[in-house]
Amino acid sequence: MDEIDSHAQGDTRRDFLKKTSLFTALSLTPVTILKAADQKVDERFAELFEKIPLNFTVNNKAYQLNVEPRVTLLDLLREELHLTGTKKGCDHGQCGACTVHVDGKRVNSCLSLAVMNEGRNITTIEGLAKGDELHPMQRAFIKHDGFQCGYCTPGQIMSAVACIREGHANSKEEIREYMSGNICRCGAYPHIVEAIQEVKEKGGTI
Amino acid sequence: MINFQYLRTTAVKTALNLIVKDPKAVFIAGGTNLIDLMKRGVATPEKLIDINHLPLKDIELVNNVLQVGALTSNTALAEHITVKQQFPLLMLALQSGASAQLRNVATVGGNMMQRTRCGYFYDITMPCNKREPGSGCGAINGYNRMHAIFGTSESCIAVHPSDMCVALVALGAQVVILGHKGERKINFSDFHRLPGTTPETDNNLRKGELITKIQIPINGFNQNYHYLKVRDRSSYAFALVSVAAALIIKNGLISDARLAMGGVAHKPWRLTSSEDFLKGKAGTTANFEAAAQLAMKDAKSFGENDFKLKLAPNAIVEALTIAKSKS
Numbered sequence: 001m002d003e004i005d006s007h008a009q010g011d012t013r014r015d016f017l018k019k020t021s022l023f024t025a026l027s028l029t030p031v032t033i034l035k036a037a038d039q040k041v042d043e044r045f046a047e048l049f050e051k052i053p054l055n056f057t058v059n060n061k062a063y064q065l066n067v068e069p070r071v072t073l074l075d076l077l078r079e080e081l082h083l084t085g086t087k088k089g090c091d092h093g094q095c096g097a098c099t100v101h102v103d104g105k106r107v108n109s110c111l112s113l114a115v116m117n118e119g120r121n122i123t124t125i126e127g128l129a130k131g132d133e134l135h136p137m138q139r140a141f142i143k144h145d146g147f148q149c150g151y152c153t154p155g156q157i158m159s160a161v162a163c164i165r166e167g168h169a170n171s172k173e174e175i176r177e178y179m180s181g182n183i184c185r186c187g188a189y190p191h192i193v194e195a196i197q198e199v200k201e202k203g204g205t206i
Numbered sequence: 207m208i209n210f211q212y213l214r215t216t217a218v219k220t221a222l223n224l225i226v227k228d229p230k231a232v233f234i235a236g237g238t239n240l241i242d243l244m245k246r247g248v249a250t251p252e253k254l255i256d257i258n259h260l261p262l263k264d265i266e267l268v269n270n271v272l273q274v275g276a277l278t279s280n281t282a283l284a285e286h287i288t289v290k291q292q293f294p295l296l297m298l299a300l301q302s303g304a305s306a307q308l309r310n311v312a313t314v315g316g317n318m319m320q321r322t323r324c325g326y327f328y329d330i331t332m333p334c335n336k337r338e339p340g341s342g343c344g345a346i347n348g349y350n351r352m353h354a355i356f357g358t359s360e361s362c363i364a365v366h367p368s369d370m371c372v373a374l375v376a377l378g379a380q381v382v383i384l385g386h387k388g389e390r391k392i393n394f395s396d397f398h399r400l401p402g403t404t405p406e407t408d409n410n411l412r413k414g415e416l417i418t419k420i421q422i423p424i425n426g427f428n429q430n431y432h433y434l435k436v437r438d439r440s441s442y443a444f445a446l447v448s449v450a451a452a453l454i455i456k457n458g459l460i461s462d463a464r465l466a467m468g469g470v471a472h473k474p475w476r477l478t479s480s481e482d483f484l485k486g487k488a489g490t491t492a493n494f495e496a497a498a499q500l501a502m503k504d505a506k507s508f509g510e511n512d513f514k515l516k517l518a519p520n521a522i523v524e525a526l527t528i529a530k531s532k533s
Contacts, residue, residue, distance in 0.1 A: 068209060069211070069212035069254065070210065070244075072241070092242050092245065092246075093238055093308060099307055105281075105310045106307050106310060108238070108307045108308065111237060111241045111242060111311070112237065112241070113212070113237060113241065113254075115212055116256055116258060159306070159307065176440075177441050179306075180441035181307045
């Protein structure tokens, strides 16, 4: 307690807590927090309705943000970073429209709290192309007509790229199984499978 | 989603200290079930303790027992070389669950802790004794096509939705649990519980405890095995009925058998009487059918799920037949 008090000189208690990111749980569990501080473990505390810091990278751009704990990665991408390529379909992990890559792995961004992504590298559909040059999977979806309304397409493409990278695109059957987390209500599945097969067969790094 | 306090720690001891002091605090790992429940208002924790950074992700083989950290992702477990070679039944079960995206995030401990997918549990305008004790069970006389046929009570007929757990109960895994009083170990088959009069309690994990790992003994069930999952579409759906089957066949006779079912009870449902029946017998269709009939002894259906009384034994026979044919 002495150490914390000395740091807090000249500041209100709240200012101090914000600076240290050892937020308001002090008053709730003082013994634990002091012990944690002594052990120098990584602790982050946020009071109800209080924003907490989030540092992460999206499409190779570093962000330093403050977010409410309840904000999902999907809502943060769309509403605050204005990366609206990632779609909100069901918002319950059932449709795959919100699929992004987190540290190279495909995940449903609707079922991830933004604050749980501290320090991670996120890739969205906007990060796939190199400037004006579309990603091979994007080109293949256009060539094979892998969509009708297009709403599921960003999630399909992010999932398709991961499907090949994971090594699960070795047959039509395997592609169907490993793409089953992405629903297309227009029913473009046969063309999506063709697009993935073509990119896979062309080989190379994607 | 109502707001909540969010805490993160890298130390197991700190995580335990934080949760034991706060009855409205819960751990969050992958979050693929919990965040969904929070969005729907089914779960309303005041505090989330993010345990994703705890050092519980290692998988190692020690004295012929595979030790799996509770934060191992479902994908990492399914793709681990020892799981592929020694526990292909578990690999099949993991691969049949959820989607690639969800398996990348969902953890072993979280898979065990996931709640039922009963529609009445998820709809906060409906009665559900599991969500709101004493409010009644909407499913018993309602939409119960997905529901249990074994171990039900007047309070609850929900099923545990996991595939992974069905394989783990068949393989005789153990659960290692850490609390303030130290570590304890329980059989996987004793981890989940039946609903009885307290369906709000899914399992025997006590408040303030953390699953740290599961242990799976190498047991030779890696030749004749099958995980059969029957569902409404060919992928990415919960089981109507699933069967984990594994046999050890010596000189044409079954020397050991493991059988468990999913989608039929409030817990992964191990069929020990059927296993015992098969030991020492030939792997014939007649014996498989007799084992399946034994398994159905205390089955009870509720209307829409009457079909499970026929589907379940058929699935047992099919899973055993495929398992046997792998030799």
